[in-house]
């Protein structure tokens with residue numbers, strides 16, 4: 611049987627490809643935190659605006675641009691701007707509740723400190739009314755799918771895609787940097803009555 615993956619959900623992956631600098635690690639590890647559901651998050655929720663993360667911001671912006679070009683491939687002059695950005699801290703035994711990112715187009719999660727078994731789970735929309743326990747799991751019969759969360763890895767995904775982090779099993783505090791994006795520029799087509807220009 612030949613199958614075609616009609617209208618797939620793009621999840622993008624990129625890697626920093628270098629070590630974190632002591633300045634970057636110091637900045638991220640020392641941020642003041644507040645409680646979240648299951649873990650803690652930085653009080654600062656525009657962390658990528660700080661000069662300490664200029665180089666990381668460039669890598670993340672370039673990756674978002676690559677993802678946008680490879681998936682949306684817009685005809686007009688429009689790009690995705692990083693809006694809010696924050697850090698998540700999950701100590702051993704903690705987790706990150708299931709959620710999505712409203713008021714954002716593409717979101718990203720970037721791993722700054724991880725344990726060998728760390729993962730992120732994504733979930734399919736809707737409720738499976740008819741459920742057949744499968745012999746093996748695949749992209750068609752699964753309600754969730756996980757990817758490895760390792761040091762320096764960036765994962766980009768549609769902001770409406772729900773995701774969660776299970777209980778951290780290793781010895782280290784799992785630290786990730788998350789961010790949202792929104793389009794700036796020419797979004798629609800005025801002739802099609804979908805025109806929308808979003809200024810920076």
Ligand SMILES: [Fe+2]
Nearest residue numbers: 709710773788
């Ligand atoms: Fe998230």
